[in-house]
């Protein structure tokens with residue numbers, strides 16, 4: 001960033017402009033146009049990367065919700081068949097024969113990843 005005194009110092013009256021100075025200005029303009037084009041390209045690439053990241057997050061969120069729903073269905077199927085009775089903990093509603101059954105023990109077991 002240049003401040004006002006920098007601009008005033010280098011500013012040349014149009015009538016006093018030499019060909020070399022004009023060439024330097026055009027060269028600077030071309031540099032700035034190239035820099036602007038590069039920044040626009042980067043911005044577009046960032047936008048593409050952001051879109052891809054959002055899609056990946058949506059995909060993973062869908063998979064997570066699907067896994068959660070599947071786990072809920074398994075838990076709903078495998079419940080204590082005699083909950084709230086004197087025989088509570090005797091058997092699983094899915095007929096696994098024990099409570100907690102191996103399915104729930106596996107679901108509630110330590111995570112390995």
Ligand SMILES: [Zn+2]
Pocket residue numbers: 077078079092093094095096101102103104
């Ligand atoms: Zn079970």
